[in-house]
Amino acid sequence: MSRGRPRTAGADEAILTAVRELLTAHGFAGFSVDDVATRAGVGRQSVYRRWPTKAALVVAAMSAIAAGAPPGTGTLAGDLRALVQRTRAAYAGAQRSALLDLHAAMAGDPAARAAFEEQFVAPRRAALAALLSEHDSPADPAVLHDLLAGPFLHRLLTTDTDPDDALVGAVTAALIGAAS
Amino acid sequence: MSRGRPRTAGADEAILTAVRELLTAHGFAGFSVDDVATRAGVGRQSVYRRWPTKAALVVAAMSAIAAGAPPGTGTLAGDLRALVQRTRAAYAGAQRSALLDLHAAMAGDPAARAAFEEQFVAPRRAALAALLSEHDSPADPAVLHDLLAGPFLHRLLTTDTDPDDALVGAVTAALIGAAS
Amino acid sequence: MSRGRPRTAGADEAILTAVRELLTAHGFAGFSVDDVATRAGVGRQSVYRRWPTKAALVVAAMSAIAAGAPPGTGTLAGDLRALVQRTRAAYAGAQRSALLDLHAAMAGDPAARAAFEEQFVAPRRAALAALLSEHDSPADPAVLHDLLAGPFLHRLLTTDTDPDDALVGAVTAALIGAAS
Amino acid sequence: MSRGRPRTAGADEAILTAVRELLTAHGFAGFSVDDVATRAGVGRQSVYRRWPTKAALVVAAMSAIAAGAPPGTGTLAGDLRALVQRTRAAYAGAQRSALLDLHAAMAGDPAARAAFEEQFVAPRRAALAALLSEHDSPADPAVLHDLLAGPFLHRLLTTDTDPDDALVGAVTAALIGAAS
DNA sequence: GTATAATCGAGACGGTACGTCGGGTCTTTCG
DNA sequence: CGAAAGACCCGACGTACCGTCTCGATTATAC
Structure with a gap:
């Protein structure tokens, strides 16, 4: 079916983790998408390939917190x-x-x-x-x-x-x- | 006493009104301070002379809503x-x-x-x-x-x-x- | 000797033809190597396998014009x-x-x-x-x-x-x- | 007529000089508009305010050479x-x-x-x-x-x-x- | 009346981030 | 192996906005 190089395993999580750390440390306005990419050890384009916007990226990073067992x-x-x-x-x-x-x-x-x-x-x-x-x-x-x-x-x-x-x-x- | 040209009467209110309209129409991120100045028919500096920051400006624009008689x-x-x-x-x-x-x-x-x-x-x-x-x-x-x-x-x-x-x-x- | 799948016959010419058309239509800066590959119906890597660089590719595409009998x-x-x-x-x-x-x-x-x-x-x-x-x-x-x-x-x-x-x-x- | 802060005197020439130096040292592809701005001690926007494009900027930088007395x-x-x-x-x-x-x-x-x-x-x-x-x-x-x-x-x-x-x-x- | 001084609209300024694009490489699966 | 697909890193592009800084031109008080 779909061919081509698969997305690097763990990159998604590395990016989201970077976002969470930066968010905690500097706040939303206090970091750039480039900072995220650098910290995650990833190209900037790899971030934008996954999330269209800084806001969407942050939402994704936060949503992991939402988890809740009964x-x-x-x-x-x-x-x-x-x-x-x-x-x-x-x-x-x-x-x-x-x-x-x-x-x-x-x-x-x-x-x-x-x-x-x-x-x-x-x-x-x-x-x-x-x-x-x-x-x-x-x-x-x-x-x-x-x-x-x-x-x-x-x-x-x-x-x-x-x-x-x-x-x-x-x-x-x-x-x-x-x-x- | 205070010398110099007095601030234009009504400019404050014109600015705040412009902020409110733009806020309602496009949201906080959807307009710039320059948009506010243009819409209020005022120079940008006249905005910054009154409020130090876009956020402060918006707070001021909103605070008028807060009024509440007992x-x-x-x-x-x-x-x-x-x-x-x-x-x-x-x-x-x-x-x-x-x-x-x-x-x-x-x-x-x-x-x-x-x-x-x-x-x-x-x-x-x-x-x-x-x-x-x-x-x-x-x-x-x-x-x-x-x-x-x-x-x-x-x-x-x-x-x-x-x-x-x-x-x-x-x-x-x-x-x-x-x-x- | 060389084993494996032989290079697709005609791919070289398809690529060069695509380059010539794009060059004429949009100019050197007006197309990407990816455009060339797409138009030639070929993977991008197949282009880079043959010519190391966009410039080299264009030179190759043009050199065919140079032919000259006395x-x-x-x-x-x-x-x-x-x-x-x-x-x-x-x-x-x-x-x-x-x-x-x-x-x-x-x-x-x-x-x-x-x-x-x-x-x-x-x-x-x-x-x-x-x-x-x-x-x-x-x-x-x-x-x-x-x-x-x-x-x-x-x-x-x-x-x-x-x-x-x-x-x-x-x-x-x-x-x-x-x-x- | 048109008021507002006048363009910084000498900025044009500082920019063009920077372009010429970078052009000589590294070639067209070897420098970015940001390099130009930095070397000229100027914001990047001040470059784009004067010339719409890197190409136009380079043309302007070169045209000064064209001068010719009879x-x-x-x-x-x-x-x-x-x-x-x-x-x-x-x-x-x-x-x-x-x-x-x-x-x-x-x-x-x-x-x-x-x-x-x-x-x-x-x-x-x-x-x-x-x-x-x-x-x-x-x-x-x-x-x-x-x-x-x-x-x-x-x-x-x-x-x-x-x-x-x-x-x-x-x-x-x-x-x-x-x-x- | 003539300084003095603050405000005004306009717009340039240095910075910094945005989201896009392209180059050339790497890594899959399929043939 | 080669091929098509497509992700990867890198870095430049041109745009937008922030908050600051000049300009020349008002418009008021103070001398």
Whole structure:
């Protein structure tokens, strides 16, 4: 079928790793695609062959973070509590500025937005939906997701500080309340 | 006294208006400072004389939206309900992409972040704090603010759709619950 | 001996033909080696297997034009006159831009220069030398060659127009005069 | 009329000088526009603001060489002789590769060709025309120009050696003969 | 009225990143 | 092996935008 030299194994991951490191170290505006290529030990064209745009590249690099195994407590409340803790972690620490910059990367780039939605948001929403249906909750997964991640995101964007326990408690209570 | 030619009356507002229009039409990355100057019928330097940076300029343009008079129902629950409605409006419609891009603009620009915090976030938080103290609620205004605006912001950033009634209801319930 | 798959018959000629067409149509800088390969229905590597460089490739494509059988009038003057006519033809018409670009191709490429010298210039100079010795002329063949081809080349490079009769007449006169 | 910051005095010349040096040292393909800008102590955009293309830039750099004061012997033959000597000098020595590369620069760039024609060829042809009319010669200046410069150019392009005395003599004789 | 001084529109400036393109090499699979 | 396909590294191209810097021309206060 398709012939020709196959893409260098591991190059994709080397590039994405480079992006993640640079994103954490210098922020979205603080590195160029050329920096990425150099750090990944790759030609610049090899980056553009895989992702059309710096924004798309960053989205791809971030989407790997989105992965999430199911909690697995017995009760719905327990599972939600675990979920809140995990979300808190996602919006805290080193990830912070990277996530901020991810949003920056997508401004005015609908394709990147769509990729983000598909690779980053959808899995988390799906996990939530699975959890709700498992416990026969009639709540809307999209609403719960907004209720879960929104407050952490808002704190991150407006304050640039890690979420505190008061916020975690409030979110947990709100979530459990909304799940009926 | 101050000598020299006074700044052209109305230039500030012409510039900010141009920013708002361009922000709505093309997004943060979709226009240059030069575009702003041209559209405002002003030299580029006249923009930079007033705001040091594109991000700062955009923050200033957006902060006008932040204005908010206190609700004024009798009950705490009623006031919170009104506040949710107003917040929903702020995160819906034409403002949407502008707000999104505003956040984008501030990534990696601490000065702009601070300006945004001061001009955009603080007033809303202050209004909330006043409301809470007026009704003797012990709740943390910062937490309530995150709980109030976060879900709308999250939906905006991830979905690019207007908030629906289900979300409004959930946020209202969460807020009233958190205010004890 | 040599084993393995033999080179595809006719590929060489297909490639050179493609080069000639592209040279005429778009000029040296106006096509890539990839264009050549595509048009010849050949892989790019098959081109590089045969010629080391784009310039060398173009030289090879042009050298086929250089072919020249001896004139064969009785007199020296008659033979020179015929030679001028033939040279005029070489520097006119469709060949024009191709020849121009050939010279361009060789700038800064000594190997291509040498190949051009060997395949393109030498035969014509040899023909001239044979002609002169046949008629016992003491003139320097190199000088005569410059006097013969130079004016046509100059007109081509500076004017991009075909040589006119006045130029042909002047060249002929100069040549006959120089051959004593 | 047009206001705004005037172009930096001397920048044009600094750029052209840099081009000439780089052309002599490394040849047309041996330097980038960025090299030019760096060497001239100028931003790259300042180069592109003045000349649209690398080729156009090189043409401009070379055209300064074209300058030529009139000879001024008493006789037509003497003037032509002087002209030949000067032309010989133009096509010899350090200029050589630069001139070669100039032709390379213009391949496939009609605008550059036109600029070259206007700035480089026309003045020399005009000088020749003036000379001929001064001495009441009916000869075609264009033809004489081809006859004068062509042989030197041809030797340069094909041989990459300086013109020798034999060539100078032949060109002189041809020229005087053609001028009647 | 005549300095003095700040602002204005215009646009050039040095930098830096963008995304594209081409050259020449390397590496697959298929014949 | 040769061939077609296509990925690879490298580096130049020309464009765009940022934030700064001159210009000459206003337009005000201050002397």
